[in-house]
Amino acid sequence: MNDESKEQPLDLRSLEKWLEQYFLDPLTNYLDETAFRIDMFETEQEIIIEALLGEFPSSQITVFLEDKSIIISAVDSTSATPQLRQRKVTFPFSVIHKHVHATFAQGIVEIFLSKNKAGSGQNRFVTLP
Known part of the structure; x- marks a missing residue:
């Protein structure tokens, strides 16, 4: 990957338009009810994604960065047939070129x-505490 893509600042107007479209999409509401709820917030320095996964311990949750997407997965391995719940948030820019970290507390994953800040430019897992 070239250094140019790592250093490009975010186009804030495009980001605002994307956020508006994301939350107005009926599929977003459907997935909030059938998989798990996701909320997004924006500060001057970060975009924060909150995934409500109260019924899962952190050991059953993964966060994976893949090109322009953040994929949050939770597997309930306690039942006879393990159940996978997954949400994929695709951004209008490459997330692998951004610094990403996550926390998990009281059933909420915050990404x-x-x-x-630049990231490694590679697809990767984000470690939960």
Whole structure:
């Protein structure tokens, strides 16, 4: 990957338009009810994604960065037939070129996507505490 893609600042107007379209999409509401709920917030420095996964311990949750997407998965391995719940959030920019970290507390996964700090430029898992 070239250094140019790592250093490009986010186009804030495009990001605002994308956020509006994402939350007005009926599929978003459907997935909130059938898989698990996701909320997004924006600060000056970060985009924050919250996934409500109260019935899962952190050991059953994964966060994976793949090109322009953040994929959050939870597997209930306690039942006879393990159940996978998954949400994929696709951004209008490459998330692998951004610094990303996550926390997990009280059943909520918080994923912090930096607007300014560069990431490795590779598909990767984000470690939960």
